[in-house]
Amino acid sequence: MASILTPPREAVDREVAAAISGGGRDARGLAFQTLLLMAMLMALGVLVWLLYSVIDGAVPVFSERSLGDFLSGRLSGSPTRFGVAQGIVGSFWILVFVAVFSFPLGVASAIYLEEYASDNWFSRGVSVLVRNLAGVPAVVYGLLGLFLFKGLLGSLTGGSSLISAGLTMAILVLPVVIITSAEAIRAVPQPLREGGYGLGATRWEVIRTQVLPYAAPGILTGTVLSFARALGEAAPLLIIGTATGLLTSSGGSVMETLRGKYTAMPMLVYVATKRPAEKWLPLASAAALVLLVVLLVANTAAILARNHFEKRRS
């Protein structure tokens, strides 16, 4: 019986001796680690390849035409005149919608979820919905915009207009703002709140004077990241519709601009990529580069700021 369950004594001794001596270098472990490192480098390599391709592709545009010419040019069917000015304006307006609607609404929802909500059906429901909304594909938000803002409210919004696009994007970004703000608020240490209550402050006074100032860097970082998302997202715009061929600027009041046709930075990349590559590849690259530079600056600033504040606190 015992001979079946326990190996012979000498075999155990040999195994133990081998294990203790280690048998030289750990080749398998080293191979494993190299494999992991290679995967990591591959991910970085893709990033480098992408950035290099975009920059390399864009060089002809900036060498043959000046940077200012490309930045001030308008949507056009001619590769020598195509520029991104209208895309920059459109993207700017979309960001205005996001800032006006998503930011206050998102931060307020986050404050409710973290500071006010008791454990009841309403707050549990809201937090489940928020998490699921964040996972809904962007195209589906486009369908909502298509039906609601272009269809039902078309007479108010002007159809495929900046209002429709901006509101749709604001809805798309809202769950992201809520989640990141809620995380920042959750990270505020409890004693800070208790100190406030102990001094007789009401809940709102504690939130205003203790919680929000402490959570502000986190909230702002999250907001910048969600703005970047809105800036680069094209799927809902594709569904709602943008100008693709020519876009004459309305030149009228702000309201006319908002109700008029528009285009946005990611849509210009899309439009230029869709056209024949022989002539349009440099323009698509250049448009992509402009978008990338804006996004990378915003993202990097946000990430560095977050790391800075995290380090200072810990």
Add this chain to the structure above:
Amino acid sequence: MTPPALTVDDLAGDVRRVRRERWVRRCFTVAASSTILVTFAIVATLAVQAGAFLLDVEPSSLWADGWFPREGKFGLPTLFVGSFYITLIAIVVAGPIGLAAAVYLSEYARPRVRRTLKPILEILAGIPSVIVGFFTLNFISPQLVQRIFSGAERGNLVAAGVGVGVLIIPLIASISEDALRSVPSSLREASTGLGARKSTTVIKVVLPAALSGIVAAFIVAVSRALGETLVVTLAAGAAGGAELNLNPTGAGLTMTAAMANLATGSDQVTGVGNAVKSLYLVGALLFLFTLGLNLVADRFVRRFRQAY
């Protein structure tokens, strides 16, 4: 001189403060219900419009060979096959790379290396899908995919799948890394104390302990790949319609690309009356698929949070 006795009114606090407090609370509650409104709007839009389309359309046309909405052929299998290929290829590309990068960052990288590498991954995550789509069509497809598969077209499913894979690498890496780092170090120490090598500890102790989080990362990635639109619209090859195509090196159409093409074409072509409405049906299906996946992923995430 005795001080005046305290009354209940004195403890009730300033009426103005109490009233303001009530108002603030009400405002925040209203703000939070905006998410309910949005969810309701999405579900209602999809349900009503997809329902209207289903009542209008002949059921057999939903199983036609090919997706040609303007000719009244709404072959959903065509789109399912395309979406399935894209998702599969994306996971095959991004799964190993993302997971390995996560293991490296969490178990091997020194803190300083980690602090430099992680933001770079986050930058990759921040690159918009339209740029990845541009990159896929003009670089990944000709320089990688067409070299390996000589018969591949310029826009093909493999290239688009690889492109989507590039997009989801950071997603898999960051969720998996969270899961790996939440494994308590006592488990690693116990394993090392028993004489296990580092690689043995990682493979036999840390990875199994983080399994539910890693599974969640993969499910979220599948959901994201299913919903990815721009890369597929630009790089999968097919425009307005597509035959049922089982060859991944050929052009194909996914659910998302079909919606994008239908919507961008709708201004020029009025076409068959209900053709445009079909995109709500596809959207509703996509919504249900991704919602189901996200709910399952949520389960897994909660499990690894609970375990430790």
